[in-house]
Amino acid sequence: MIRFIIRRLLGAAVVVWIVSVVTFAIFQLAPTLTHQSPVYYYIAKQPPPQGSAQFKELEHAFGFDRPLFQQYWNWLSNIFHPHTISNGTGETTTCHVPCLGYSFKLHTPVSTLIWQALPVSLSLAVGASILWLFGGLLVGTISGLRPGSLFDRVGMIVTLTAVSVPIFFTGPILLLLFVYTWGWLPNVTYAPLTEDPLQWLKSMILPWIALAGAFAALYARLTRATMMETMSEDYIRTARAKGLPRRTVVVKHGLRASLTPIVTIFAIDLGTLIGAMVITETVFNLKGLGWLSIQAIRTKDLPVILGVTIVAAIALVVANVIADVLYAVVDPRVRLS
Amino acid sequence: MSDPSEVTLGTAAIEFVPESPSESKAYLSVRDLRVHFPTEDGLVKAVDGISFDVDRGSILGIVGESGSGKSVTSQAILGLLAGYRSRTEITGEIWFNGKNLVTASEPEMRALRGAEIAMIFQDPLSSMHPFYRVGAQISEAYLVHNKVSRREARKVTVEMLDRVGIPNPASRYDDYPHQFSGGMRQRAMIAMALVCGPKLLIADEPTTALDVTVQAQILELIKDLTKEFESAVILITHDLGVVAETCDTVLVMYGGQCVEMGNVDEIFYHPEMPYAWGLLGSMPRMDRTRQARLQPIAGQPPSLIRVPKGCVFNPRCRFVDRVPGDRCRTEHPELVETTKGHGVRCHIPTVERRQIFTNEILPSL
Numbered sequence: 001m002i003r004f005i006i007r008r009l010l011g012a013a014v015v016v017w018i019v020s021v022v023t024f025a026i027f028q029l030a031p032t033l034t035h036q037s038p039v040y041y042y043i044a045k046q047p048p049p050q051g052s053a054q055f056k057e058l059e060h061a062f063g064f065d066r067p068l069f070q071q072y073w074n075w076l077s078n079i080f081h082p083h084t085i086s087n088g089t090g091e092t093t094t095c096h097v098p099c100l101g102y103s104f105k106l107h108t109p110v111s112t113l114i115w116q117a118l119p120v121s122l123s124l125a126v127g128a129s130i131l132w133l134f135g136g137l138l139v140g141t142i143s144g145l146r147p148g149s150l151f152d153r154v155g156m157i158v159t160l161t162a163v164s165v166p167i168f169f170t171g172p173i174l175l176l177l178f179v180y181t182w183g184w185l186p187n188v189t190y191a192p193l194t195e196d197p198l199q200w201l202k203s204m205i206l207p208w209i210a211l212a213g214a215f216a217a218l219y220a221r222l223t224r225a226t227m228m229e230t231m232s233e234d235y236i237r238t239a240r241a242k243g244l245p246r247r248t249v250v251v252k253h254g255l256r257a258s259l260t261p262i263v264t265i266f267a268i269d270l271g272t273l274i275g276a277m278v279i280t281e282t283v284f285n286l287k288g289l290g291w292l293s294i295q296a297i298r299t300k301d302l303p304v305i306l307g308v309t310i311v312a313a314i315a316l317v318v319a320n321v322i323a324d325v326l327y328a329v330v331d332p333r334v335r336l337s
Numbered sequence: 338m339s340d341p342s343e344v345t346l347g348t349a350a351i352e353f354v355p356e357s358p359s360e361s362k363a364y365l366s367v368r369d370l371r372v373h374f375p376t377e378d379g380l381v382k383a384v385d386g387i388s389f390d391v392d393r394g395s396i397l398g399i400v401g402e403s404g405s406g407k408s409v410t411s412q413a414i415l416g417l418l419a420g421y422r423s424r425t426e427i428t429g430e431i432w433f434n435g436k437n438l439v440t441a442s443e444p445e446m447r448a449l450r451g452a453e454i455a456m457i458f459q460d461p462l463s464s465m466h467p468f469y470r471v472g473a474q475i476s477e478a479y480l481v482h483n484k485v486s487r488r489e490a491r492k493v494t495v496e497m498l499d500r501v502g503i504p505n506p507a508s509r510y511d512d513y514p515h516q517f518s519g520g521m522r523q524r525a526m527i528a529m530a531l532v533c534g535p536k537l538l539i540a541d542e543p544t545t546a547l548d549v550t551v552q553a554q555i556l557e558l559i560k561d562l563t564k565e566f567e568s569a570v571i572l573i574t575h576d577l578g579v580v581a582e583t584c585d586t587v588l589v590m591y592g593g594q595c596v597e598m599g600n601v602d603e604i605f606y607h608p609e610m611p612y613a614w615g616l617l618g619s620m621p622r623m624d625r626t627r628q629a630r631l632q633p634i635a636g637q638p639p640s641l642i643r644v645p646k647g648c649v650f651n652p653r654c655r656f657v658d659r660v661p662g663d664r665c666r667t668e669h670p671e672l673v674e675t676t677k678g679h680g681v682r683c684h685i686p687t688v689e690r691r692q693i694f695t696n697e698i699l700p701s702l
Contacts, residue, residue, distance in 0.1 A: 234463040240417055241458075242478040242529070243451035253466055331468055332513045 001328070004335055008324050012317045019313040024072050027306050038064055041302035043104055061086060075101075100310065101303030103296075110307035113292060118311070120190055121288035124211065124277055127204055129266075132212035132219060137262070139216075140223025141255060147228055156224075159217030167276060171210045171283035178206060188284045207284045214276055215269060222265060226258040233257070259330045267323035274312055363390030364569045365414070365537055370429035370439075372406070372413050379642040383409040385593040386429070389586075391569040393536065396560070398584030398601070399573045400616065402638050406593040407573045411539045414438060414571075415456055416446035433537065452482040455535035457559075459542040461522035465514040465529075471522075472498070472510030475529045482533050497528040501558060520551035524558070531562055538563065539571045544579060556583050577620045581605055586678075589613050592639040592649035595672060599679030609681040609690050612650045614698045632701065648684060656693065660684045 031038045039047050039058050048054040059065050063074050078099055085102045086092040093102050093109070100110040139159065143152040162170075178185045188206060191199035230236065231254050239253040278290030285291075289308055296304035328334045372384040384406040391397045399407045412418050416438060418425045431438040433454065438446065458464035465474060475497065476490035483490070491510065498506035501524040514522060523543065530538060540559060544552040560583055563570050572584055580587055580601065587604040589597040589612065597610040608614055615634035636653035639645050645652050647666040657665045664670075664684045672682045683690060 234458060234460060235466040237417060238458060238464045238529075239466070241415055241450055241456045243447045243449070243481050244477070245447065245481075256468055257466070333467060333515055 001335060004328055005321075005325055008321045012321045015317050016314055019317070020076070020310055021072065023306060023309045023313065024075060025068070027302055027309075028068065028071060031302075038062070038302065041300050042101075045104075100307035103301050103304050105299050105301045106304070110303050113304060114289065114307055114311050117287060117289045117292045117308075119192060120286050121277060121281070121290065123190075123193065123200065123204055124207055124280065124286060124288060125273060127208045128211035128215070128280075129273070131208050132216035133262075133266070135212065136216040136219025137223050137255070139220040141227050141250070141258075143220065144224040144227025144258075145231065145250065147224070152224070155220065159220045162213040163215075163217035165213075167210050167214055167279045168283055170213055171207075171280065174206045174210055175284070188286065190286055203286075207280050207286060210283070211273075211276055211280045215273070218265070218269075219262065222261060223258060226261050227254060230254050230257045256330070260327065263323055263327045263330060267320050267327075270316055270319045270323070274316065364393045364434065365391045365571075366430070366432040367410075367414070368430040368432070370410065370413060370431060371427070372409050372418065373426040375424055375426070376642075381641045382593050382644060383641055384413065385644070387588075387590070387593075387595050389588050389595070389598065391537070391571060393569045394564065394567045395585045396563060396570040396572055396583055398580040398587045399571060399590055400575065400577060400580055400587060401590035402575060404638050404641065405590040406641075407575075407590055408541055409593075410590075411456065411541050411571060411573055414537075414539060415450060415454055416441065416443075448482075451478050451535070452533045453535055454537045454539065455530035455533065457523075457526055457530045457538065457540040457543045460546045461519070461526040462514060462546070464526060465522065467514060469513075470511050471514055471517060471525050472512075474514075475525065475532055478529050479532045494528070494532060497532045498525065501525070501528045501531075501562075502554075503528070519547055520555065523547055523551070523555055527555070527558060527562070531566065534566055536566075536568055537571070538566075538568045539573070541573045542575070543572070544574075544576070552579070553582075559583070577605075577616060589616070592644055593641055594649055594682065595680070596650060596682045597680065598672075599676075603676070603679045607676075607679075607691075607694070609675060609679070609687070609694065610650075610683050611654045611656050611685075614694065615653075617702055618698070648682070656685060659689065659693070 028038060031041060037047070037050065037055075037059060039055070039062060042062055043058065047058065056065070063071050066074075078095070080097055080099075082094060082096050082099065084092060085095050091104060091107075095102055095109055096111070098111050100114065102109050103113065106113065136159075139155045143149075143155050146152055175188070179187055185202055185206060186199075188203045189199070190203050193200045231250075235257075236249060236253055239249045244253075274290070277288065278294060280286070281288045281290040282294055289312060293305060293308040293312075295301070296308065367390075368388045370384055370387045371382070374381040374383060387406070387410055389397060399410065401407050409418070413427055414431055414433075418427060427439055429439060433449070436445070438449075441449075465471065469477075472491065472494050476487070476494040479485070479490045479493055480487070485493075495506045495510055498509060503509050503521055503524050509517075509521075514525075517525060523546070527543070538559075543559065544555050547555060556579060559570070559572075562568075572579070574580060584601050586600050587598065588595050589604070589610065591612050597604065597608065597613050604613065605617070608617060612634070615632070618632040619634060621631060634653055639649055639652070645666075647664070647668055648654070648670050651657055651665040654665065668684070670682045670684045672680045673687075674680050675687050681687075681690075685693070
């Protein structure tokens with residue numbers, strides 16, 4: 001099992017590296033395609049005229065005059081040792097490790113921005129995942145045990161509706177009902193879990209519901225289908241023949257076997273989740289990574305976009321490693337092959 | 338029915354049903370068991386009036402083609418049919434140790450299942466949960482019926498694994514089913530069935546998935562353990578060779594009905610029902626010359642939704658014309674006792690049947 005995890009981590013490291021190369025290349029090359037120097041996106045103000053000595057100096061300071069692979073190496077090595085960054089107009093700052101660059105637009109190091117946004121996004125992602133997995137598995141299991149029953153029919157209609165409605169519709173509707181009409185919840189103002197758990201819960205509950213609703217339906221349907229299949233397996237008959245109570249048969253033997261496809265789909269869905277989080281954070285005005293990247297794209301703040309993308313990629317890869325390990329925990333046959 | 342031939346045999350054409358369950362000393366008494374499944378296409382009569390007895394320490398073989406109702410009978414005894422989303426209709430009586438299992442409640446059945454009545458399934462790979470260790474699956478069966486610690490259950494399981502002939506049982510306990518070979522898996526399956534010392538063991542085609550050498554070992558094992566535990570055993574199979582080697586009595590099923598039953602020698606040396614003749618004729622035998630080809634029974638097993646009128650076997654029977662008045666196609670034959678304990682469901686008069694067997698069937702077997 002340990003060897004399995006190590007193998008997966010090594011694979012993940014390679015993926016992160018490839019992602020960093022591709023991301024770096026895209027964001028470094030994109031401005032040149034429009035015959036603009038990347039300098040413009042880094043210094044957050046009108047650069048000196050192209051070709052002037054001042055401009056060349058700036059280009060040199062950021063390293064844009066060097067070959068691309070060397071720029072990449074600089075960017076990568078700069079992450080791991082502190083150095084000074086200047087925008088050539090007097091503003092100079094020291095970038096601490098891990099240094100993902102400095103946003104002259106927000107006058108903040110990129111790592112600080114990400115560090116502030118990460119807890120918000122993690123709260124949203126983890127909470128919503130738990131909610132949709134729990135809800136989806138519960139509805140799916142009950143439906144799968146009694147297909148065609150009233151619960152099954154109603155459940156499938158509700159989940160189909162939930163998956164069909166986009167988050168930018170459900171989000172405002174939830175806000176309108178629970179916050180503005182009935183006033184059951186305060187306006188969404190994020191508070192860290194460590195400081196004010198109750199306010200954290202109150203602010204996250206609606207975003208969780210909106211985000212989870214978009215995913216839960218798929219899981220309910222998938223669980224229903226696999227559960228129906230699993231319950232007609234020979235080993236379920238064996239479990240019943242042993243005289244096990246029904247709950248043990250369903251949960252320990254049936255649900256456990258149905259988990260494999262769920263874990264697979266979950267790992268794939270994490271990518272979709274990042275996209276959905278951007279929308280959710282924007283709708284609920286949660287200052288997470290999605291919101292941060294939208295802001296950065298609007299203001300053409302290249303270091304921030306680059307940093308957020310890399311962090312999101314790492315998060316996705318790590319989550320996939322966890323899913324892989326979970327997969328091996330669920331199905332012992334994966335471990336040994 | 339005043340057929341003189343039957344009278345001379347001293348067993349008039351009375352319906353052949355074992356004595357009523359209250360008088361019967363048998364451990365398991367099944368009486369007129371019917372299992373019907375309502376489907377969109379119609380009512381499937383999977384089992385349609387089966388009666389038999391099994392004593393402790395004896396082995397009953399149920400033989401028949403696929404779809405003849407063998408497995409459904411066994412699952413009805415275990416109460417596995419009245420389960421999730423099923424609208425199965427079960428009627429008749431299954432008397433086990435003084436209790437009628439047909440009317441028993443689910444908690445009552447659950448207490449019996451695994452503890453008093455256990456089952457060995459056909460395909461040990463698909464019948465064991467792929468995600469749990471073999472030992473854990475066996476001790477789970479023990480823990481459900483015995484209030485003991487996990488360590489105690491493990492000890493019992495390891496002993497049981499050893500008893501069924503698995504080498505290094507203590508370390509094999511922690512293996513997963515896919516790490517076992519086919520024969521070892523079936524042994525583990527037997528260990529799982531026997532871990533609580535059941536008094537009734539149902540083996541549903543226990544050797545079908547195994548190669549021949551392992552088959553013999555497994556059958557030997559079942560026989561030995563049956564003696565040791567004094568269990569009553571129902572062995573379901575389509576392999577007549579297995580029946581000949583293991584069983585004391587045989588019940589031949591066709592189209593959900595019992596068409597012939599008796600002790601094993603009677604069925605093998607004096608079979609009376611044309612279907613049983615067909616089964617024997619289609620059985621490969623080492624003592625036959627290569628030139629003698631196997632004789633398959635022509636036609637297909639009957640649809641259990643539209644069961645043939647008259648005798649269930651009539652569309653495939655070569656001897657329909659021997660019975661006057663087209664009775665095979667119009668009148669359902671009763672199960673008639675021809676000699677003590679040997680019941681046959683056939684319209685051909687007993688004497689004539691025996692002549693046909695001696696003159697026409699036996700030479701070609």
